[in-house]
Amino acid sequence: MKTPDCNCSTEAIWRYVDRELSAREMARVSEQLRNCDNCRRNYERQSLLARSLTSGFVDSPFGESFVVRSRERFSTVGISRSPGPGIRTIEGGTKLFFRSKTFIRIAALVLLVPVLLTAGYLFRSPAGQPLGGLRVTGRDEVNVRTAETPGQASQVQPSPGYSVFEAGRIYDVPPATTLSLLLGAGDGREAGVARLDISGPARFSTDPGCTIENFHGNLIRGVLRARVQHRQEGESFRVSAGGLHQARVIGTVFVLTANEGSTSLLVEEGLVSFGTVGENGEYLESSRVGPADELVTLPSPADAVTSHPAGAVPATARPAPADDSPDAVKPAPAGIDPGAGGSSGKPASSSDPVPGSLRDQLDRPANPRGE
């Protein structure tokens, strides 16, 4: 049904599809799409066109495969992974690589290796603890890095095989690519506790201190679908989104979408507690969402503060009535729930077990699409 106040222009819906709106505007259009059949049909058509145009480029020869194919040609002009003694420099000349410098580097490396191995063993951090297996499918490789070493990303290529899924990692998933994370012992396939499928473009991180039993991930942006087994007493499975909202899982299948500021949750099975992070870092449940509920969206607290004073009525799980502002959530989050065991991508306090840099690193580009 077309609502009397149907005022979504085609341009506004395109901006919504392209995620070019502020969190407040995204929430407003979301609300309009829920309530107006006309706008929703328009959105579905535009969304289909956008996906189809993107799919047209799936077979392009670019990405990591281009890098590999280009190496041989590039090596002829000195762009090489392992430069030899004659390195061409940009000033236009060719300067010799000092053999003594090479020697010093090799010697330093030889001496450093045992020292680093020993130090790494003695001071190893919980980051890197195996959580299960991961696999990449689709068009391109997924960049993996840590908050501590943002410049040293490794790539996981699309492959039918499984790699190790570890705590304390940041994953950048490019468009037309899916990252599947299997939480559980071994590679997670036999005794899987949960499966998360993250569709690119997306960025996802795992808390450095999390474990299989008490998992905590953060969906910085993108869409995530999770299937989680029922949690036992003392176990938890939490996914934060955009550093603002959190879904706590009791045993369920759900889809979480992190837009700029706002977060949407759709539950297919089971029950999910959905809420915001309060002023003191505590988790504030806004609603419990089940399969009978439709898409629930929590907007940016910053917007909520702008439009409503603190203490506004929490958002409900049901589609809001026309005059129910989606801005109704608790105001700005701060810090991290001490019980959460680490980062959720929220603005970090000085007492965070995860350095404040994590949030910074999450927002820092690591792949070709970084902003």
Next chain:
Amino acid sequence: MLAEDREYVERVLTGEPEVFEQLVRKYNRLGGAIAYGVLSDFHLAEDVVQDAFIRAFEALGSLKEPGRFRVWFAGIVKRRSIDVLRQRKTPRMRAVSLESGDAEGRGLGDAISSDSRRPGQSPDESQLDAAVHAERRRQVLACIAGLDDDDRIIVSLKHMEGLSYKEIAELLETSVSAVESRLFRVRKVLRKKLSAVLNMDSPGS
């Protein structure tokens, strides 16, 4: 991004040429989107982007602001693509009627037959599905190829590389509103052309 690019460029300039591969990894898709936008041909675009990286490597010392490598490199790709286009005397790919198949008269049935079915063998469901998707992608690309150069560049930067309006505007040295209005207009045209292929129920706006 600026700081990271600056670091890469400075490291290459101070004797670590292998670091240039990070820039190749980071920007080859961007270059590909621009080159494809100009040339409508992935193979040519790949050659052009390789050439552009070599030129960029050789001229890196002349880059005054290392943090602006992206914009500088995009300019090299675009100029190189236009050069290649001028050198080519053969007619470029044209838009084709979707109802009648492509320029060689190939329709969906032919595509299934040749792409995924052996002689005398019925295509199973997955083969059929894959062929339908491949054919749909081909038709989408054919429609994109039929756009004007500037429109095609914007569409490929948006849908191949996933850039924001602001990033596209920066690369094309234009305003965000100009990018936005052009994208709206081009996608309206594409929607009309592709409505039958994508089973869109009404032409709409």
